[in-house]
Amino acid sequence: MAPQPPLLTMSGITKSFPGVRALDGVDLEVQAGEVHCLLGQNGAGKSTLIKVLAGAHQPDSGEITWRGEPVTLRSPIAAMRLGIATIYQELDLIEGLSVAENVFLGHEPTSAGFVVRGSVARAATAQLLRRLGHSEIDPARLVGDLSAAQQQIVSMARALSHDVRLIVMDEPSAALDPEEVDNLFRIVGDLTADGVAVIYISHRLEEIRRIGRRVTVLKEGRSVAGGLPAESTPTEEVVALMTGRNVEYVFPERPEAGFAAGSEPVLKVEGLTRRGEFAPVDLELRPGEIVGLAGLVGSGRSEILETIYGARKPDGGRVLVDGAPLRPGSVRAAVRAGIGLAPEERKAQGLLMLESVSSNVSVSTLSRFARAGWLDRRTERAAAHQAVRELSLRPDNPDAAIRTLSGGNQQKAVLARWLLRGCKVLLLDEPTRGVDIGARAELYAVIRRLADEGLAVLLVSSEVPEVLGLADRVLVLREGSVVHTADARELDEHRVLDLVMEGSPTP
């Protein structure tokens, strides 16, 4: 086979932000029709690199060649004109606009140059959504009313609405459940069959093996390996390239079986229900126990957590902490009783985007650092620093603005907040979304250590291996009902997936 000229080459790309050198000489080469994976730890510079490619950031130096021609990408428009479409890590949709308006934002079909032809846009959007296997999303609905997974689909439709040669996907699977991921891969397959190239970013190595052709690894702003074969490169080698050390991707050891069974439950949920979201749920959580909720996106997992936390008012049932019932629908009551929640959508629910890392971490513990209302900034900062260091958050600087952190590091900051708080019951919603392999192992170890110290943890995750590996007991949810409860050791991934989809165990 004669070597084709690459579709895209980026060479020697550097980009600095005040105080951080995010990219320090990156080379990337992408062929038409391939799925090229970008790997790297949190903060390695993956998102920054693709923002340079999307014209959203201007590089400080380096060259970009597109189909043999050197190009300068001065603005997002310039990149789109070349046929580069990007699905960003943080969903970037406008909630007050409809699905169709979002899909065609910036390149609306018009007559006379400025009158939007709404029906044309809606029809085209419906067609794109059908192609994506989601004809149930109404193009006229407001994006703000859609679920996170559906919004992800809309982002995808937006990328496809351009005449593309290269689609960049920055952690597209993070918000999707396994079935949706299959659907995503089918679409990626269709695209590459048409000769479209895909740059795919994910922290899940198994995905990269499934669809990737070649891999480029970034470490601390540098490309440390380019064009590795995605299927045949051993995992240890990839991980070693990313982290510069050998990380074992294992779960911490569980304490002896039955250890927790003896003690009194700290959290008791009795017949808790919300119409249209989940059927009555019963649940007991003992100190030192980690209980996992497995289920598809939309099966009511997050809703259950939020109702226990008081952020949603239940239609029935009650929540007891140490035997005392909590006032329903009151976050204050829940927090006072010692319940903490690390929410799923960190940007909307979890983080003060304009504040520093340390004020984000200490915000729910402020009274501890205050004397007569005056904050002792020094101890506050030191405690926050300690908490983020345990999670190896980067940069290791509590004064950094949270909005400048990479996606995975923002997630760690949310968790650090609850570590610092030291609660009795911790509700974790997708704690490792977007967290890299190395930090994941550390995070698991921290969660287990906290449990060993007597914390009770309720864990929601779309990643079945994570639930099975970390939890002691697993509740399987389907369409808002608990369909199965079992010791995590008695389940395997297939069994859980079957339960999640069918509701009855396969014989």
Place this chain on the structure above:
Amino acid sequence: MTQPATAAQKETPTSAAKSARGQEISRRLGLRWDVRSLSLLGVLVVLVAVGGITAPDEFLATSNLQLVLTQASVIGVVTVGMTFVITGGGIDLSVGAIVALASVWATTVATQEFGFAGILFTAVIVGVGCGLVNGLLIAYGRLVPFIATLAMLASARGLALQITDGSTQIVAVDSVLDLGARDAYVLGVPPLVLIFAAVTVIGWLLLNRTTFGRRTVAVGGNAEAARLAGIDVRRQRLYLYLLSGLCCGIAAFMLIVLAGSGQNTNGNLYELDAIAAAIIGGTLLSGGRGTILGSVLGVLVFTTITNIFALNNLETAVQQIAKGAIIVAAVLVQRRSMPGDA
């Protein structure tokens, strides 16, 4: 192929799909929050009833209704511009001051020599000019809108005072004055009301039917997302203040017609009235959602209240308390009809 779709379908109960239809219909009308627009219409109906009962002869008289509409027209035009600015994530505190400056500049002896066209042209140009300064400072000078327009408020009022030296500038151009006279009414509708109607229709089309409107919503809703979608956010912001300035220029001309003079105290507190009308109409103060029809309803409600209080010889103090109560009530209704706000 069908498999992946099922999972997400389950998340979307049919009732949601139905309400989406209703939502779409109301959105097409620009009434993004049907509940609230309806309640505002209800408030207006109640007010008319109150007016009819408390001052039966005066309130429903044709001349009074003409007066109410005319008064609503001037502030209404300003409010349409304000609605765009707020929807685009900004605020314009300088509207009243711009109206004042434009109205005195357009009525100086020198300008009046150029007649009707001179007055209209000057009013519009001064308005647009002030909007340009606001827009440049905010979009390219990166000043916070609150500060930039506050500075404009102070300096435009100061300049207006300097031009007039505190005196009232009487208009001696008959063609301008004729526009306010009863003979000029078209089928009983004053020309100023027609101008307001035209501005409303154009504003509605601009917001709901054009790329300009779409970009305004996008910039106000999520500026970073808008930038990544290839929208020139800064230029859009500049345009928004230009538009607001243009509306102020038109309103200044209308005031000149109405009062037959230009005064440096014109447009006093218009900024508050316009912001309040837009907000009770359903435009989100934080940007990203706006409705022209709602704003117009808001203006009508406020003007009607003022009129009823005047007819019943009530003090302005009581009137302002009533206005405040309405703003609070409207925002409370807004909260309740917000989707997904548990």
